Amino acid sequence: MGGWLAALAVAIFLAIGFSFAAESHSPLHNEKQWEQARKDLALGKAGEAKAAFENLLIRYPNEADLHLFLGMSLLRLRDPQAAIRAIKKAIDINPNHVEARTLLGYVELEVHGDVDAAIREYRKVIELKASSAEAHSNLAVAQKKRGDLDEAIVSLNQALELKPDFAAALTTRGGVYAEQAKWTEARRDFEQALKLNPKDDGALYGLSQALREAKDYASAQNALSELIARSGNFVYWLEWGRVVMIRYWWALLLVAIGWALKGRFMKTRTEANG
Numbered sequence: 342m343g344g345w346l347a348a349l350a351v352a353i354f355l356a357i358g359f360s361f362a363a364e365s366h367s368p369l370h371n372e373k374q375w376e377q378a379r380k381d382l383a384l385g386k387a388g389e390a391k392a393a394f395e396n397l398l399i400r401y402p403n404e405a406d407l408h409l410f411l412g413m414s415l416l417r418l419r420d421p422q423a424a425i426r427a428i429k430k431a432i433d434i435n436p437n438h439v440e441a442r443t444l445l446g447y448v449e450l451e452v453h454g455d456v457d458a459a460i461r462e463y464r465k466v467i468e469l470k471a472s473s474a475e476a477h478s479n480l481a482v483a484q485k486k487r488g489d490l491d492e493a494i495v496s497l498n499q500a501l502e503l504k505p506d507f508a509a510a511l512t513t514r515g516g517v518y519a520e521q522a523k524w525t526e527a528r529r530d531f532e533q534a535l536k537l538n539p540k541d542d543g544a545l546y547g548l549s550q551a552l553r554e555a556k557d558y559a560s561a562q563n564a565l566s567e568l569i570a571r572s573g574n575f576v577y578w579l580e581w582g583r584v585v586m587i588r589y590w591w592a593l594l595l596v597a598i599g600w601a602l603k604g605r606f607m608k609t610r611t612e613a614n615g
Contacts, residue, residue: 369404372397379410387417405435412444421452442466443479450483459483474504478513485517493517508537512544519547524554542568549580558584 369375378393391414398407412427425448431441446462449455463480470476481496497514501507515530528551534544545564552561562584568577 367404367406368401369397369406375407382410382414382417385417387414390414391418403434405431405438405441407431408434409438409441409444412441416448416452421448424448437469439466439470439473439476442469443476446479446483450486456483456487460487472503474500474507474510477503478507478510481510481513481517485513485520490517490521506537508534508541508544511537512541512547515544515547515551519550524551527551528555542571546577546580549584553584 374393374397378390378397381387381393382390391411394407394411394414398404398411401407408427408431412424412431415421415424415427425445428441428445428448431438432445435441442462443466446459446466449462450459460480460483463476463483466473466476467480477496477500481493481500484490484493484496494514494517497510497517500510501514504510511530511534515527515534518524518527518530527547531544531548531551534541535548538544545568549561549564549568552558552564565577565580565584568574
């Protein structure tokens with residue numbers, strides 16, 4: 342579960358910063374425990390946050406945001422089934438809760454692997470908030486996982502029309518183009534994403550693949566070297582070695598030929614000398 346928990350940390354960080362439209366009219370607005378619990382969750386204190394949200398739910402059982410944040414706490418505590426129940430409770434209370442439906446889509450996709458359920462949730466989010474570039478991008482990720490690559494491109498184009506500087510959407514679209522072997526388009530998106538976010542490892546790795554396909558092995562090797570400097574990911578080392586072998590295959594071939602000729606020469610010399 343490490344992979345989705347790492348991604349969830351980012352999702353929670355973003356959720357903590359949501360400006361809930363109803364909050365100013367909610368009884369939670371002046372609750373110090375509500376504010377502190379969200380801070381605890383952002384700091385990784387999921388146990389303390391969960392206890393606080395459950396305590397608040399005794400007094401405010403019909404506050405959708407409380408159920409949503411309890412769900413996030415439960416996810417951090419590696420209890421996805423209880424988390425889904427809490428998130429769905431938030432949606433039962435407020436069927437138009439964009440953040441709850443977004444998180445439910447995320448859990449269905451990344452934890453349950455239910456692509457169809459995730460797509461349903463993301464489409465509902467788009468119905469509720471069509472101006473959200475992130476909603477279109479989330480839908481594209483699910484479509485890509487289902488293999489609907491052309492549909493994913495359409496969704497990402499919509500996301501980028503709404504938010505042209507959306508680096509993550511550019512990286513995702515580059516990945517879709519790569520799966521379609523449209524390497525020129527993929528390279529364009531990866532390069533643009535890196536201009537917006539130079540620390541995007543996904544874009545840099547994608548660019549290395551596009552450069553390799555373009556037979557620009559030196560640049561591909563440099564991109565992979567930069568990734569290796571950032572992370573010890575074994576995949577980067579393997580790919581770096583592959584590119585080096587392709588780049589210098591002729592030199593390796595000459596060495597192999599040299600050793601073969603040397604061996605034949607030594608054999609002939611030995612036979613000649615009896």
